[in-house]
Amino acid sequence: MPADFSAGARLELRITPADVGRRVSVRQLAEVTDGRPTFTDTVGVLASWDGGVVYITRRTGETVGIAESALVAGKVVPPAPVRRATAVPAMTDEELDAVAARAWPAPETARLGGWTLRHAGGFTRRANSVQVAGEPGVPLDEALAEVVRWYGERAATPYLQLSDSSPYAAEAAARGWLREADTLVRTAPLAPLTLLPEAAGPVTLSRTPDAGWLAAYHRTGDLTDAALQVVTGGPSVWFAAMPGAIGRAVVDGRWALFGAVEVIPSHRRRGLATAVMGALARRAAQEGATAAYLQVEADNEAARFLYDGLGFSDHHGYHYRRPAA
Structure with a gap:
């Protein structure tokens, strides 16, 4: 990312936890090689500042954690210019479902190939179901048995969240799995x-x-x-x-x-x-x-x-x- 601090400017840390929610630019010490320091810059929204770690969400959606002790400069910067795009980016069903899953994250997850098993103590089906994406990495009947076992250990109903275009929708139906809660x-x-x-x-x-x-x-x-x-x-x-x-x-x-x-x-x-x-x-x-x-x-x-x-x-x-x- 391009530097957001001019080479001759005095480096000062002018942000505090009170700036959470604002757009900031920070410089951190990356490493020292042969006695010479190198720095990296991060620009984004200050998402949180907890336990000595500063978390910044970049424009890409990536959240970066930076140790407070590594910060050498920081300042609040103007909001990003509003882009007036009139078209929605092309995304597959699975790609957009993956974005949605990050916005409603279950505190407990497990991987089964490309599938993600999610559990949140029963709070909403979305956070207590399998995000079906890609292949499970094992034969389907074995995968479904593992889903039933995993949720059974948590005294929870085993749910699959399936895009209507997923080939596994018909496979699950053929095995007697019942359809619920159609969503757009x-x-x-x-x-x-x-x-x-x-x-x-x-x-x-x-x-x-x-x-x-x-x-x-x-x-x-x-x-x-x-x-x-x-x-x-x-x-x-x-x-x-x-x-x-x-x-x-x-x-x-x-x-x-x-x-x-x-x-x-x-x-x-x-x-x-x-x-x-x-x-x-x-x-x-x-x-x-x-x-x-x-x-x-x-x-x-x-x-x-x-x-x-x-x-x-x-x-x-x-x-x-x-x-x-």
Whole structure:
């Protein structure tokens, strides 16, 4: 990455943990060879600063951990220019599902060839199912038996998350695995979302959900540690809140996930959902995202109608399979 500090400038560390959420440029000591130091620069969003480690999320979505002791300079820099791309990047079903998986990470995972077994104490099917991608590395019946065994050890239902285009969808059906929860992955250019109007009240953005946000989110209930790890996990996570509405976005390179957009019944039809999405979109654009995506259950007609009006279209569908009882 090109240096962001001029050669003659005085090196100063002018960032603190209070700058989490802002775009920064830092220089770190890479190594010392024959008494001569070499440095590397990193530019991105300061995601966190914990335990003596600074975490910065680059425009690509990669999060880099840098030891605080290695920092020799750092400063806050202007937000990245908003790119007004009008087309959604071409992605296969599996590629976009992989981006989505990073935005909703299970605290416990295991690999089975190209498949990823995920467990989060039962919090959402997505975080408690097998992300089926590529080959499992063993014959299918052996792979399914391993899935059943792994989830059985955790007293959990073994679910497969399968793209509708996956060849394993028909294979699982032929073996009696039952289909559940048809879901649509929908995409849209991000730039139009940044122009959504603001509501009368301000939208607050934060890196962590407060008690009010969690209380408004219908999925949390008695929130476990595992569930909180899922909700707060991802490359660059933002929570939006305003009186009567909440939302969540995760920026991962050029993609921004929108989810948990909820409005309490007494505040509906006031434009709060679009205000929350607009605020999140503007933040995502500042971090370099150009495309938006979301996941919505196929039978949720109200949500689909809302997202139709915001320019979202279907990218692909996926569903879950579980063994017959």
